[in-house]
Amino acid sequence: MRPFGFHLSIAGGVYNACLTAGKMGISAFQFFSRNPRGWKSRVIPDDDVIRFKKLYKECAIKTSVIHTNYLINLASPDNELHQRSIKVLGDELETGKVLGIDYIVTHLGSHRGVGREKGLKNVLIGINRVLDVKSVDAYPVVLLENSAGAGNLVGNKMDELRWVMERVENRDLLGLCIDSAHAFGSGYDVRVKDGMDRIFNELGDCGDRVMLLHLNDSKVELGSNKDRHEHLGMGYIGRDGLRNFLLYPDVAELPVIMETPRDDRATDGDNLKVFLELIG
Numbered sequence: 001m002r003p004f005g006f007h008l009s010i011a012g013g014v015y016n017a018c019l020t021a022g023k024m025g026i027s028a029f030q031f032f033s034r035n036p037r038g039w040k041s042r043v044i045p046d047d048d049v050i051r052f053k054k055l056y057k058e059c060a061i062k063t064s065v066i067h068t069n070y071l072i073n074l075a076s077p078d079n080e081l082h083q084r085s086i087k088v089l090g091d092e093l094e095t096g097k098v099l100g101i102d103y104i105v106t107h108l109g110s111h112r113g114v115g116r117e118k119g120l121k122n123v124l125i126g127i128n129r130v131l132d133v134k135s136v137d138a139y140p141v142v143l144l145e146n147s148a149g150a151g152n153l154v155g156n157k158m159d160e161l162r163w164v165m166e167r168v169e170n171r172d173l174l175g176l177c178i179d180s181a182h183a184f185g186s187g188y189d190v191r192v193k194d195g196m197d198r199i200f201n202e203l204g205d206c207g208d209r210v211m212l213l214h215l216n217d218s219k220v221e222l223g224s225n226k227d228r229h230e231h232l233g234m235g236y237i238g239r240d241g242l243r244n245f246l247l248y249p250d251v252a253e254l255p256v257i258m259e260t261p262r263d264d265r266a267t268d269g270d271n272l273k274v275f276l277e278l279i280g
Contacts, residue, residue: 003028003062003255004275006268014044014099015052022059024268030065030105030257033095037070039084041091044098052099063255065103065212066096066140073109074126075119075154085109086126089142093130096140103212105143105177108155108164119154124164131170143177143212148185148227156186156225158202165206176206179214179259180245181230184237187223191241196248213256215275217242229259231266232274243278 005026008017014033021029034042044052056064072085092104111119123144131142144164149156161176168174178199180190189195200207217235219228233239246256260271 001027002253002279005029005063005257006271007031007067007257007259013048013051015048015055017064018052018055018059018061021061022055024272026272027061028063028065028255028257029061030067030259032069033066033092034069036067039069039071039088041088041095044095049098056100063103063212064099064101065105065143065257066092066101068092068104068106070107072106073112074106074123075109075111076122077112077114077118082122082126086129089126089130093134093139093142097138101140103143103175103177104140105145105212105214107145107147108153108160110152111154112152116154116160119152120160120163123154124167127164127174128169131168131173134170134173136172139173141173141175141211143175145177145214146179146182146186148182149187149225150185150227156182158188158199162203162206165209171209175209175211176203177212177214178210178251179216180237180242181216181218181235182214182227184218184222185220185224185226185228189222190245191237192244193248196245196250200250207250210251211254213246213251213254215242215246215256215258216260229261231260232258232271232278234266239274239278246278 005028007030010031017029076082108123147153147156217230217237219230220226
């Protein structure tokens with residue numbers, strides 16, 4: 001069965017993600033290695049690294065993901081922010097290397113009014129800087145995640161992701177993560193085959209670099225350009241739509257991370273039950 005799981009907390013120690021995953025019976029997880037709304041890095045004690053690796057094996061985890069913080073903006077025209085974003089992404093790669101993480105997921109960011117072309121060029125400069133001389137055998141793969149397209153965010157259109165992928169110098173260390181809610185918000189109707197066909201037609205030869213799915217329903221309608229995650233089956237994508245997204249041939253075996261809301265309407269267990277019914 002394909003690896004699947006949730007974005008989990010590492011409060012109390014990074015190894016707690018493994019413990020939580022083991023208790024839930026999931027085989028994949030994602031976490032923030034640092035405060036998602038802060039720049040300060042978190043030093044992981046050596047003992048925690050050892051315990052993480054031990055529990056990772058014991059709990060039969062198959063896929064692990066670090067999600068970068070929300071402040072990273074590789075598309076930014078502001079040099080200070082751009083350089084800081086490059087450093088943080090590089091730090092996350094080093095953390096991932098130490099822990100043996102599979103993927104580092106990051107958003108591309110906002111062009112802040114200078115235009116998409118300039119924003120994408122800034123992303124490419126940043127990615128090339130981060131991945132320079134990195135070995136695919138030693139480091140996690142960086143995954144660019146599609147956005148919903150709010151404001152000046154770049155990366156909501158698949159041809160923009162393709163543009164970066166086709167020009168990156170170290171392609172072996174760069175891939176893509178497709179988020180169902182973000183794609184839906186950006187106008188890709190993941191509920192139907194034509195919508196998924198459109199995604200992969202626009203990605204072209206880069207379609208084989210999609211390595212991870214973020215599975216979320218959407219609180220907002222198709223093409224809203226808003227990023228509003230919903231519990232599985234409770235939003236505008238719905239169960240049938242999510243099933244179409246999950247079982248589309250080009251992604252049917254990829255690992256899945258759910259980033260559903262934290263509220264009293266449904267638990268991770270409830271969402272897991274829906275997921276298992278969807279892949280049935």
